[in-house]
Amino acid sequence: MNNRKLKIGIYVGSGYGGSELLRILLFHPNAEISFVTANEQAGKAVSEVHRNLVGLTDLKFIPAPEKTEQLSDLDCVFLALPHGQAMDVVPSLPNHVKAIDLSGDFRLRDQDVFEKHYKQQHTAMQLQSDFVYGLTETNREGVRHARLIANPGCFATATLLGLAPLVAHGSLAGRVIVDAKTGSSGSGAKAAANTHHPQRMNSFYAYKPFTHQHVPEIEQELDRVGDWTNELVFMTHSLPVARGIFASIYAELKNETTESKLNDLFTDFYRDSFFVRLVKGSPDINWVKTTNFCDIGFAARGNQVVVFSALDNLVKGAAGQAIQNMNLMFGLDEKTGLMLVGTNP
Numbered sequence: 001m002n003n004r005k006l007k008i009g010i011y012v013g014s015g016y017g018g019s020e021l022l023r024i025l026l027f028h029p030n031a032e033i034s035f036v037t038a039n040e041q042a043g044k045a046v047s048e049v050h051r052n053l054v055g056l057t058d059l060k061f062i063p064a065p066e067k068t069e070q071l072s073d074l075d076c077v078f079l080a081l082p083h084g085q086a087m088d089v090v091p092s093l094p095n096h097v098k099a100i101d102l103s104g105d106f107r108l109r110d111q112d113v114f115e116k117h118y119k120q121q122h123t124a125m126q127l128q129s130d131f132v133y134g135l136t137e138t139n140r141e142g143v144r145h146a147r148l149i150a151n152p153g154c155f156a157t158a159t160l161l162g163l164a165p166l167v168a169h170g171s172l173a174g175r176v177i178v179d180a181k182t183g184s185s186g187s188g189a190k191a192a193a194n195t196h197h198p199q200r201m202n203s204f205y206a207y208k209p210f211t212h213q214h215v216p217e218i219e220q221e222l223d224r225v226g227d228w229t230n231e232l233v234f235m236t237h238s239l240p241v242a243r244g245i246f247a248s249i250y251a252e253l254k255n256e257t258t259e260s261k262l263n264d265l266f267t268d269f270y271r272d273s274f275f276v277r278l279v280k281g282s283p284d285i286n287w288v289k290t291t292n293f294c295d296i297g298f299a300a301r302g303n304q305v306v307v308f309s310a311l312d313n314l315v316k317g318a319a320g321q322a323i324q325n326m327n328l329m330f331g332l333d334e335k336t337g338l339m340l341v342g343t344n345p
Contacts, residue, residue, distance in 0.1 A: 005032040006330060009077040011064060011089060014038040017080040017102055019050045020319035026057055028323065028337030030330070033057075034074060037064045064089075071097055076326055079103065080319075087124040090148070098147050098329055100322045106131040106150040107217045117213040134325040136334060137273045138164050138225055144328045151325065152221075154317025155180050155236060156214040158247040160221055161276060161294050162309040165269035166251065167226040173254045173303065175231045180247040181239040182313055183285075206237050244285030245317060249307040257305060262298040274335055275316065275324065283310040292320035292338045315340070 008025060012018050013036035025031045038061035041049050046059040065071055071094055079086040079101040086105040093099055108114040111125045122128075132146035133139055135157060143149060152160070159178050166172050184201070215234045222228035239246070263278055270276040275292050277283075283295035287310070294311040311317055320338055327334045 006030055006075040006326075007032055007034045007073055009034055009065075009071065009074050010036040011077060011079045011086075012037055012039070012081050013046065014041040014049055014061060015080060016314055017318045019052075020314045021078050021080060021322065022046060022050060022053060022057070022059075024315075024319060024323055024337055024340070026053070030332055030336060031326075033059060035059075035062055035065070037062055039063070068092055068094055075330070076100065078319075078322055078326075083118055084120045087122060087127075090127055091124055098149075098326075100134065100149040100151055100325055100329075101131070102151045102318055102322055104153060104213060104217070106148070107133065107152065107156075107220075109220065110216075113216045117211070117216060133221060133224075134321065135160055135221060136321065136324050136328065137161060137270060137276060138221065140272070140328065143325050146325075146329060149322075149325045149329070151318070151322045153214040153217055154182065154245055154311070154313040155212065155234075155247070156217045156221070157317050157321065158245045158294065158309045158311050159214070159218050159234070159249065160225075161311075162247060162249045162296060162307040163218075163222060163251075164225050165266045166253070166305075166307075167222050167228050168269060169265060170227060171253045171255075171257075171265075172230050172251055174252045175233060177233045177235075177250040178247055179235055179237070179250070180245060181237040182245045183239050183241040183243045201240050204238065204240060206235055208236055210234070212236050241285070243289050243312055243314060245309075245311050245313045246283075246285050247309045249309070251305050251307070253303045253305060256303045257300050259298045259300050262300060262305060262307075266296060266298075275338070282308045285310045285312075286344065287342055288312050288316070289342050290315060291340045291342045292316045292324060293342075 041061045042063045047054045074097050076098045083103045086101045086103050114122050131148045131150045132142045134149040135152045277295045279295050279297045282297050297308040299306045324334050327336045
């Protein structure tokens, strides 16, 4: 592309996902934020709501544009909306505007499955076939040529990156058990009885056993990656930290293996994937906080393996991955604006 900056619109930038989009895009060399919407915060300065951005932007939150012509100068919009709202926005977008939806509205191809897991009616299912599933590492060419992207869920990203090489290689023999844990920011900026951080910070508990909305998304994508016929047991837990997802993925393989062989398999699968880092033993969520990396480690005993994956639920699990997809969609190096380093500790 030429040196003109991409004009970006962000729908709902007042939450944690929108905050991360702002934090990254404000310093993206090829992007210029044209507007950022909010409902309750409309009229307020972005830096008044997100104090980490004081002195870094003069943007103010605005109500969502009501007229299509207000979007005519845009190149791309990010939809960081609650589930069920992107399906109302996407049909009104001009045909030349590319969109990346961070909600679950267009991830699932089956309307009945969507309505079962998200507990609401889908009103724009006719557009679902135009959406490309945006897990860059397994669908890079699809993303590159897409106009509409369904950004993966955070748990789905951690799980898929840990399982995709094994499924693509046809290595799995039986049931797969995923034990996944997430920090309190995954529940959004508004406090609720069981998701408010003061409640979670000294507690640990499971939630949505067997019913998490990312399960059909995971299985749908694994079926695209390879021959996925295995039973998936997926359990999520509330982790007493603010950011991060850690998934332990237990699987049985058709043949005995070693950690060295697993490393070779994953290295080959992710040879073109800068944001997947293979580590010795177990990764640590501290290494990936505020970054777009997913760190993966292994343990093996005979034909039994555990794959560990760790990522920041707000970056690689949401905003960072969305921007990685945007980069590919507009012919940029997918690392552009995403060379974000974590802290130690």
